[in-house]
Amino acid sequence: MRILLVEDEKKVASFIKKGLEEEFYSVDAAYDGKEGLRLALTEEYDLIILDIMLPVKDGFTVLQELRNEKISIPVLFLTAKDTLSDKVQGLDSGADDYLPKPFAFEELLARVRALLRRGTSEKNLTLKALDLSLDTQSHTVTRDNAIVQLTPKEYSILEYLLRNKNRVISRTMLSEHVYDYHFDSDTNVIDVYINKLRNKVDKGFDTPIIHTVRGVGYIIKDK
């Protein structure tokens, strides 16, 4: 699952991003409203965590412009504006949830899970290929009913490939999905992760799940 975080206080942003990444989410951070809106309109996210008091464009405006563009992605306001009228205004303006600062990280996680569940009601919560299965709620991966332990980055790559099952995914797409867009990451790093992933999910099995498409990228096939 990929989350966009729009928060101008860099310390807070980096704390939230790190915490979410430890929970197997891929996170892009934007530090002002304009950049946040640009990313929300050009990239694909499953959830936006949006501060209200932001430079250039405030959170209410960002949300309004998103909704004007008919983008219905779930939005969670995370903000120091914590009066009752702030909350009402936040929810009335089309946000799906509202969490005042300061907040307990556990509570943020619970709300993120709840919003993502809502958004994925029609999608499968469990992703499968052959005898491999990935539970997007508990983040558990099994192959042939045995649990496979993955790092957050490995998990993120596997989840993305599974969501795009039977489609070739380029190294660039993988790298954009897995890394924050601020890093101009070397796509060779993706090959390193894929090797690690293969050692964990394919090694010892007759039929591999992850296939290389030479010169392009990777594909998960289940037939």
Ligand code: CA
């Ligand atoms: Ca702020």
